[in-house]
Amino acid sequence: MSTMKNFIIAGAGCMGQYVAEEFLKLIANCEGSNLTILTRSSPSGNAILEKLAKLGAHIVTVDYRSHESLVSALTDADVLISVIGGYEDKADYALADAAKAAGVKLFLPSEWGLYSRGITDGIYASHDLIHRHLDRIGVPYALFYTGMWPDFMFAPGYAGWDIPQGKITVWGQGNTPITWTTRRDGARFVAYLLTHIPAKELAGKMISVGGDHKTLNELAESYTSRTGKKLEATYLPIVDQEKILADEPPFSFQGILAYLLVCYDKGRADLRKTLPEGLANELWPDWNPKSAVDALLETYP
Template sequence: MDYDDPSSLNAALQRKDVVISTLGRPAFHHQELLGQAAKAAGVKLFVPSEFGNPTEGREDSWFAQKNAARQKLKDMGMPYLLVYNGPFSDFVFNPHMGWDLPGGKVQISGKGDTPISFTYRRDIGRFLAHILTELPPEELAWKTLRIESDRTTMNKIAAEYERRSGKKLEVTHRSLEEMREAVRNSPLDVSETLRLDWELGGGTAGTPEQLDNKLWPEFNPTSAVDVLLKRDGYL
């Protein structure tokens, strides 16, 4: 399948009911063509590459790109299902994001007390597979799913990791002004933009009342700290 060739995309999507896009930033420009091909092929539901912070109405940085892509799907009449889940617990805790757990050093952006929805990527896949097999595409069209593995803070994760692993962490903090300055200097830096957004309250999938975890009572997702402890060999 050639993402630059509409005819190739159209052929690949024939007789498909649902298309799930997981295109990352370097390939995100292909999503419009993928949506057009899905529409032409008679696909019933398109799941765009959201899977993070809510982006509806956002006009800043990476969020604006996702908001614009969603609007294009709406304009072409391609029914979509949005999935919001906050940051990936099995991806964001790395040295680039300030979490050098093997080295015992953690730099938290901001005070670290803001609640954030963390979701294990495996849990996202499980939940989406369940919903798409339990409900017909027509019932999911133009809807938003908000899920999370758990809602906690950066400080609580660091403290719980220390307690359960027995490993002492050197925890430091970046000030809010340092974060804002970094975003002003590099407005398209995804990691800086995300960390600032999380500290300012944009990292939750929605309010507790809006969460859709209840649609699957047996969901039983994995907490963020359990993901880290298992990754690092403590579970």
């Protein structure tokens, strides 16, 4: 059992709200003591933060430009978990420096997607830089990956899938397996991990979990089989996304999406193959993640 009791989460948006909720469930079950959420602005009027505060989270407003502000917020923290989207605003550098000064036992920088260690192209080049910074200053850290989020990636228009209209776009052949984990299941796993395994056993580890592994074609076929609703697929050449990737800024919407779509086609989204250690699902034998098609069916029954 882990001795870590005081948890701090930086960010409470797309992924962070789920991570916070899962920690609060464990704390209510006496598997932790405190959860603090760092926010850039006042929580007043923020529905997510107000909900989490009612569930027992401590909300602390910090200035990411102030080292002293962050160090003060991190004092006595066992674990710092970043769920800030991307590194282009340098927030994770500020958190890392403050974690070092405050003596945090373990830092999880913002990952949550595809394997990034040593990757120096596209959006993951920024991840490689923060890893180097963490190594340089000597902060104990672990990297946590979930693959793609099926409860997020198929919003109408986001990746060319418009399920309500029965039309989907597939870049490439659509036959390469992709690792899928819902945000809730990824949050459950990381909360369990940090409350059951000591920090010293997690430091330096790259931990990847996978709720499901399906190609885009398999996912579409499974959806049709379960619902009887046919999805009309349009197949487009992946080279078009490669051109976008070469021309667009890496952190633009088009640049991020193109990078992910190319990863899908090239097999870089299958965490069973890209992570040297393989999947770590066995660290929680009772984990029962939702399948990718079940996640789709929750949104598009």
